Amino acid sequence: MTSNWDVKFALPKRYKGSEKSVWVEYIQLALDYKPICNLGQGFPDYPPPKYVTEALAQVASSKNCLLHQYTRGFGHPRLVNAIAKLYSKLVGRNLNPNTEVLITAGACEALYSTIVGHVDEGDEVIIVEPFYDCYEAMVKSSGGVCRFIPLRSKHNDTSLSTSADWVFDPEELKNMFNEKTKLFILNNPNNPLGKVYKREELEMIADLCKKWNVLCVSDEVYEWIVYKPNQHIRIATLPGMWERTITIGSAGKTFSVTGWKLGWAYGPANLMLNLQMVHQNCVYTGTTPIQEAVAISFEKELPRLDSDECFFNYLPKELESKRDLMISALIEADMKPVIPEGGYFMVTDWSPIATKVNLNSEQDKYPDYRFTKWMTKNLGLQGIPVTAFYSEPHKHLAKNFVRYCFIKRDDNIKKAADILRKWKATLKSHL
Numbered sequence: 519m520t521s522n523w524d525v526k527f528a529l530p531k532r533y534k535g536s537e538k539s540v541w542v543e544y545i546q547l548a549l550d551y552k553p554i555c556n557l558g559q560g561f562p563d564y565p566p567p568k569y570v571t572e573a574l575a576q577v578a579s580s581k582n583c584l585l586h587q588y589t590r591g592f593g594h595p596r597l598v599n600a601i602a603k604l605y606s607k608l609v610g611r612n613l614n615p616n617t618e619v620l621i622t623a624g625a626c627e628a629l630y631s632t633i634v635g636h637v638d639e640g641d642e643v644i645i646v647e648p649f650y651d652c653y654e655a656m657v658k659s660s661g662g663v664c665r666f667i668p669l670r671s672k673h674n675d676t677s678l679s680t681s682a683d684w685v686f687d688p689e690e691l692k693n694m695f696n697e698k699t700k701l702f703i704l705n706n707p708n709n710p711l712g713k714v715y716k717r718e719e720l721e722m723i724a725d726l727c728k729k730w731n732v733l734c735v736s737d738e739v740y741e742w743i744v745y746k747p748n749q750h751i752r753i754a755t756l757p758g759m760w761e762r763t764i765t766i767g768s769a770g771k772t773f774s775v776t777g778w779k780l781g782w783a784y785g786p787a788n789l790m791l792n793l794q795m796v797h798q799n800c801v802y803t804g805t806t807p808i809q810e811a812v813a814i815s816f817e818k819e820l821p822r823l824d825s826d827e828c829f830f831n832y833l834p835k836e837l838e839s840k841r842d843l844m845i846s847a848l849i850e851a852d853m854k855p856v857i858p859e860g861g862y863f864m865v866t867d868w869s870p871i872a873t874k875v876n877l878n879s880e881q882d883k884y885p886d887y888r889f890t891k892w893m894t895k896n897l898g899l900q901g902i903p904v905t906a907f908y909s910e911p912h913k914h915l916a917k918n919f920v921r922y923c924f925i926k927r928d929d930n931i932k933k934a935a936d937i938l939r940k941w942k943a944t945l946k947s948h949l
Contacts, residue, residue, distance in 0.1 A: 555937060558900040603820060623801050628781040634796050646703065648711060657701075664909065681865075692726065709861055711865055739781075764783050769781065773829070778808050778811075853868050867919055880892055886920055897941055
C-alpha cells in the first residue's frame with residue numbers, strides 16, 4: 519500500500535516517463551561485467567591534445583588567485599571573447615561576446631537553458647529521430663509537446679549504406695509544422711547516425727521555420743568531425759536564419775575533453791536573454807579554471823584555422839582511419855555498418871547475425887537492448903542500443919541497430935575485431 523509520504527514526495531509529473539536512462543544503465547552494465555572492449559560510451563580512450571592539458575596545468579599553478587574564484591556568470595571574459603571571435607568568422611557576422619554567447623556546464627546545460635528558456639505549456643517541439651535522449655526529457659519538463667519525425671533509410675542493399683541514405687520525407691516534414699510549433703531541434707552532424715545534412719535539406723528546414731515563425735535549436739557539438747568530401751553547413755548562416763537560430767557547441771567534443779563539461783550557445787541577443795535567465799537561476803556560473811584553459815586552447819587554434827596543424831582539421835583525418843578499421847571489422851563479422859559522414863559513432867545493422875545469438879537470457883522489450891547486453895556479458899564487447907534514440911512509436915525502426923564508438927585507440931578497435939572474428943570462428947566450428 520502506498521503511503522501518504524510516498525505520494526507527497528513522488529517524482530513530479532513533469533519528469534514522469536524520463537526515469538530510465540540508457541547511459542546510467544549501460545555505464546553500470548560496464549562496471550558490473552567489465553567488457554574487454556567498451557565501444558559504448560562516446561569519449562576517447564587516449565589523451566587529448568597536449569597543449570589543452572598544459573593550459574589547464576598552467577591555470578592551476580597560476581599566481582592569479584582570481585582564476586580560482588567565481589567568474590562572470592554568463593561566461594568567463596577571455597572565453598566568450600575567443601568564442602565570439604571564432605564564430606564571427608564562421609558565420610560571417612560580428613558576434614557580441616557579452617550578449618550573443620553563453621558559456622554553460624556542458625552542451626547539455628546549453629540545450630536545457632535553450633529549451634526551458636523558450637518552451638511554454640502546450641508549445642510543440644519537433645525532434646528529428648534518431649535524437650539524443652535528453653531532448654525529449656527537457657521538452658516534457660518544460661510543459662512542451664514532443665513531435666517526432668524520423669529519418670528513414672532509402673538504402674537499396676546493393677552497396678554499403680551511408681548516413682546520407684537516411685532522409686526526411688518532405689511531405690511528412692511539412693505536415694509537422696503548425697501554429698503551435700515553437701522549436702525545431704536539429705542535430706548536425708547527427709548522433710548516432712553521423713549524418714551531415716546537405717544544403718538542400720537545411721534549406722527545407724529553414725524555409726519551414728521561417729514560414730511558421732519557429733526557433734531552430736541547432737546542436738552542432740560534432741561540427742569539426744566531418745569526413746571529406748562532406749561539409750558542415752551551419753544553419754544559422756542560411757538567409758533569414760540567424761535571427762531564429764540558437765547554436766550549441768561543446769569543448770568536450772571540440773578538444774576531446776568530455777570530462778571538462780563545458781559547452782556554449784550562441785545566437786541573437788534577444789533570444790539569448792531567455793537562456794541567460796535560466797542559467798543564472800540554475801548554475802549561475804561555470805568553472806573558472808576550465809573556462810580559462812579552454813580560452814587559451816581556442817587562442818592557440820584561431821591563427822591556424824585554415825592549416826593542417828589545427829586540431830579541428832587534424833581530428834577528422836585521424837578518425838577516418840579508425841572509422842575504416844571499424845567498418846572492416848563489422849563487415850567481416852557479417853554485420854551491416856552505416857558509414858557515417860561525420861561524428862565518431864557507427865550505427866550497425868546486426869540482424870544478419872540475429873539467428874546466431876540466443877537472446878532468451880535477456881528480458882528487455884526491444885531486441886537491440888537484448889543483443890547489446892548479451893554481447894557485453896558473453897563476448898566482452900559493448901555497444902549502445904539504437905532504440906534509445908527513438909520515441910516509443912518509432913522504436914521499431916531501430917530495433918535491429920547497435921551504435922559503436924570508434925574514437926578509440928587502434929589496438930582497442932582491433933581488439934573488438936578479434937572478439938568478433940573468434941566468435942564467428944567458434945560458430946563455424948559448431949556447424
